[in-house]
Amino acid sequence: MVSKVVVTLRLYLCILLLCWIPKLYAFDLVHEPISPIPAASNLSPEKIELGESLFHDVRLSKDNSISCASCHNLSKGGTDNQPVSRGVNDALGSANAPTVYNSALNFMQFWDGRAFNLREQTNGPVHNPVEMNSNWPEITHKLSHDRPLSERFARLYPEGLTADNIQDAIATFEASLLTSHSPFDRWLKGDAQALSEQQIQGYRLFKSYGCISCHQGANVGGNMFAYLGAVNNVQSYFQQRGTPINPPDYGRYNVTGELEDKYLFKVPSLRLAVKTAPYFHDGSVSTLQEAIRLMARYQLGREIPDNHTEAIIIFLHSLVGEHPRLTP
Amino acid sequence: MVSKVVVTLRLYLCILLLCWIPKLYAFDLVHEPISPIPAASNLSPEKIELGESLFHDVRLSKDNSISCASCHNLSKGGTDNQPVSRGVNDALGSANAPTVYNSALNFMQFWDGRAFNLREQTNGPVHNPVEMNSNWPEITHKLSHDRPLSERFARLYPEGLTADNIQDAIATFEASLLTSHSPFDRWLKGDAQALSEQQIQGYRLFKSYGCISCHQGANVGGNMFAYLGAVNNVQSYFQQRGTPINPPDYGRYNVTGELEDKYLFKVPSLRLAVKTAPYFHDGSVSTLQEAIRLMARYQLGREIPDNHTEAIIIFLHSLVGEHPRLTP
Numbered sequence: 001m002v003s004k005v006v007v008t009l010r011l012y013l014c015i016l017l018l019c020w021i022p023k024l025y026a027f028d029l030v031h032e033p034i035s036p037i038p039a040a041s042n043l044s045p046e047k048i049e050l051g052e053s054l055f056h057d058v059r060l061s062k063d064n065s066i067s068c069a070s071c072h073n074l075s076k077g078g079t080d081n082q083p084v085s086r087g088v089n090d091a092l093g094s095a096n097a098p099t100v101y102n103s104a105l106n107f108m109q110f111w112d113g114r115a116f117n118l119r120e121q122t123n124g125p126v127h128n129p130v131e132m133n134s135n136w137p138e139i140t141h142k143l144s145h146d147r148p149l150s151e152r153f154a155r156l157y158p159e160g161l162t163a164d165n166i167q168d169a170i171a172t173f174e175a176s177l178l179t180s181h182s183p184f185d186r187w188l189k190g191d192a193q194a195l196s197e198q199q200i201q202g203y204r205l206f207k208s209y210g211c212i213s214c215h216q217g218a219n220v221g222g223n224m225f226a227y228l229g230a231v232n233n234v235q236s237y238f239q240q241r242g243t244p245i246n247p248p249d250y251g252r253y254n255v256t257g258e259l260e261d262k263y264l265f266k267v268p269s270l271r272l273a274v275k276t277a278p279y280f281h282d283g284s285v286s287t288l289q290e291a292i293r294l295m296a297r298y299q300l301g302r303e304i305p306d307n308h309t310e311a312i313i314i315f316l317h318s319l320v321g322e323h324p325r326l327t328p
Numbered sequence: 329m330v331s332k333v334v335v336t337l338r339l340y341l342c343i344l345l346l347c348w349i350p351k352l353y354a355f356d357l358v359h360e361p362i363s364p365i366p367a368a369s370n371l372s373p374e375k376i377e378l379g380e381s382l383f384h385d386v387r388l389s390k391d392n393s394i395s396c397a398s399c400h401n402l403s404k405g406g407t408d409n410q411p412v413s414r415g416v417n418d419a420l421g422s423a424n425a426p427t428v429y430n431s432a433l434n435f436m437q438f439w440d441g442r443a444f445n446l447r448e449q450t451n452g453p454v455h456n457p458v459e460m461n462s463n464w465p466e467i468t469h470k471l472s473h474d475r476p477l478s479e480r481f482a483r484l485y486p487e488g489l490t491a492d493n494i495q496d497a498i499a500t501f502e503a504s505l506l507t508s509h510s511p512f513d514r515w516l517k518g519d520a521q522a523l524s525e526q527q528i529q530g531y532r533l534f535k536s537y538g539c540i541s542c543h544q545g546a547n548v549g550g551n552m553f554a555y556l557g558a559v560n561n562v563q564s565y566f567q568q569r570g571t572p573i574n575p576p577d578y579g580r581y582n583v584t585g586e587l588e589d590k591y592l593f594k595v596p597s598l599r600l601a602v603k604t605a606p607y608f609h610d611g612s613v614s615t616l617q618e619a620i621r622l623m624a625r626y627q628l629g630r631e632i633p634d635n636h637t638e639a640i641i642i643f644l645h646s647l648v649g650e651h652p653r654l655t656p
Contacts, residue, residue: 031538031541031542031554031558031559031627031628032541033361033540033541033542033544034552035542035552035553035554036553038436038441038553038580038584038589039584039586041441041442041583041584042442042443042444042583043444104435104444105435105436106435107433107434107435107545107546107547107550107551108366108433113366113369114369114370115370116370116371116432116445116503117444117445117446117447118445119445119447158490158491159487159490159492162486162487163486164487164492164493164496165492168492175444189588210359212361213359213360213361214359214361214363216361216544216545216551217435217544217545217551217552218435218551218552218553219435219551222435223435223544223545223546223547223551224362224363224545224546225363225364225366225546226359226363230359231359252366255369255370256366256367256369258367260517261366299359300359
C-alpha cells in the first residue's frame with residue numbers, strides 16, 4: 001500500500017516535471033535570432049503630430065484624391081490589403097504596398113531597396129505617375145496657402161514649410177509607428193506565459209525549416225535581399241503564378257541594372273504578416289498558408305505539411321505588437 | 329593486374345569525389361542567414377562628393393580642430409582604432425567610435441540606437457561637448473562665408489546651404505560607403521573558390537556556436553539590440569573588465585529611461601571587425617581573440633577552444649569588402 005502511494009507520487013512528480021520542461025526551455029532562450037521591437041524614442045512629439053497630419057493629407061497627390069494613408073491604412077495593418085494599390089485616376093500600381101508599421105527598422109525601403117531611408121522613400125509615391133503623380137514644388141505651393149499649417153512648420157523648423165521638412169515630418173511620424181510589446185517580444189524578455197505551447201512549437205518549426213535564415217532581427221525580416229526562387233527555379237515560380245514576368249518582377253535589377261540583381265527582393269518583415277494579406281511583391285498570394293507553401297518550395301526546397309504550416313501561422317500571430325493606431 | 333587498375337581507378341574517383349564535396353556544399357548554401365552587401369545605388373554623385381568634403385570639414389567643430397573623419401578615418405576601417413575618441417580640446421569621449429562603412433545598413437545608429445538614421449546621427453557628434461561641441465547655426469554661419477561651398481549647395485539644393493542640407497549631404501556620402509564584393513559575398517553568390525576551406529569551417533563554427541543569432545543579415549549585425557551578458561551575469565562581465573560601471577555602460581537605458589533597457593546595446597556589424605579594433609561599446613577589448621572569448625562566455629555561455637576562435641577570425645577576414653577609400 002505504501003509502495004503504491006510512493007509510485008503514484010513519483011508518477012505525479014514526473015508529469016509535473018515534464019509539464020515544466022517547455023517553460024524552462026522558454027526561459028533559456030536568451031540568444032534568439034529575433035529580438036524585441038524597441039520602443040520608439042528620441043522623436044519630437046510635435047513633429048510626429050505634424051507628420052501624422054501630412055500622412056493623411058490628400059494634397060500630396062496631383063488631384064487631391066489620395067494620401068499616404070490611402071495605401072498605408074493604419075487600421076489595416078499599415079497596408080490597403082489590395083494586391084497592388086490604386087493611385088490618382090484609379091491608376092493601378094505595380095507592387096504590393098508593404099506595411100508602414102516598423103518600416104523604420106528595415107535596412108532599406110521599397111521591395112527593391114531603392115530608397116535608403118523613410119525620408120528618401122517619400123520621393124517615390126509623390127512622383128510615381130500611378131501613385132500621387134505630383135512633385136515637391138507643386139505640393140509646397142498648395143500647402144503654403146494653408147496658413148495654420150505654415151505656422152506649424154515655422155514653429156518646428158527654422159526654414160519653415162519646405163519639401164525637406166515635409167519629408168522630415170512624415171518620416172518622423174513613420175518612425176514612431178513601432179508595434180512593440182507583442183506576445184513574442186514579451187516571451188523573449190522572459191514572460192514564459194506570453195506564448196502558447198503551439199506558438200512555441202510554431203517558432204521552433206519556423207527556425208528548423210530555415211525561414212529564420214532570412215526573417216530575423218527586430219523586424220523578422222527587412223535586413224537583407226534574397227533571390228526569389230533561391231532553391232527552386234524562379235521561372236517555375238512565375239509559371240505557377242500564371243501571369244507573364246513583368247519589369248516589376250525583376251526586383252533590385254530595376255535599381256542597379258546589374259543582371260545578377262534580377263529577381264532579388266528585400267526580405268519583407270513578418271511582424272504584421274497576419275494582418276497584411278495579400279502577400280509578395282506582386283500581391284499575388286492571398287493567404288499565409290499559400291505564402292508559406294510557396295516560400296518553403298522556392299526558397300527552401302521543402303514541402304511543409306499542413307499541420308506545421310498552421311503552427312507557423314499561429315506563431316506569426318504572436319509577432320503582432322501594439323500601437324494605438326493599429327488597434328484603436 | 330586488370331582488377332588492380334580498376335581498384336586504383338576507383339580509389340582516385342573516390343578521392344576526386346571527396347575533394348568536390350565541400351565545393352558542392354558551398355554551391356548549395358543558398359539560404360544563408362547572411363546576405364551580400366548590396367551596391368550603393370540611387371545616390372546623387374554630386375551630393376556624395378559634397379558630403380565627402382563636409383565629412384572632412386573641421387569647421388563642423390567648435391574650434392575647427394576635428395571633422396567626422398577624425399574619429400571615422402576611412403583608411404582605418406572607418407574608425408580611429410582608439411578605445412574611445414578624442415573631441416575638441418582633447419576631450420575624451422565615452423563610447424568606442426563604430427565604423428562609418430556600411431552604417432547605412434544598420435537598423436538604428438549609435439550603440440544605444442538613439443538616432444533612427446544617418447541624417448539624424450549627425451546631430452550627435454556636432455552637439456556633443458566632448459566631440460565637436462558645436463551647433464548648426466554656428467556651423468552654417470561659418471560655412472556661409474565660404475563662397476564656393478555655398479554655390480555648390482545652391483546648385484544641388486533649392487534652399488542652398490542649410491543645416492538640413494549639410495546633414496543630407498553627409499548622410500548621402502555615408503550611405504555610399506558600402507564595402508561590397510567581399511570574398512564571403514562572392515562565395516554566397518556561388519563562387520566556391522572565393523573562400524578557403526578554413527574560412528568555410530570558420531563560418532560553420534560561427535553558426536554552430538550561435539554567433540549568427542545576433543550577427544546576421546547584410547551587415548552581419550546592426551539589426552537588433554542584445555543584452556550585454558545575455559547568459560552570464562552582466563555584473564561579472566564588468567567585474568572582469570576591472571573598471572566600475574559608468575552611465576555609458578547602461579546602453580539603451582540612457583535613451584528610454586526604462587530599467588529593462590539597461591545594458592541593452594545595438595549588435596555591431598562584423599563586416600569590418602578585423603580592421604576596427606579595439607572592440608565593444610567601451611573599446612575595452614584589444615583583440616578579436618579576446619572579443620570572441622568574452623562574447624562566447626557572456627552572450628552564449630560557451631567556452632570556445634583556441635583553434636575554433638582562430639577559424640572564426642579567418643572567416644571574419646572574408647567579410648571585408650571593397651571600397652576605394654578603404655584600400656586606396
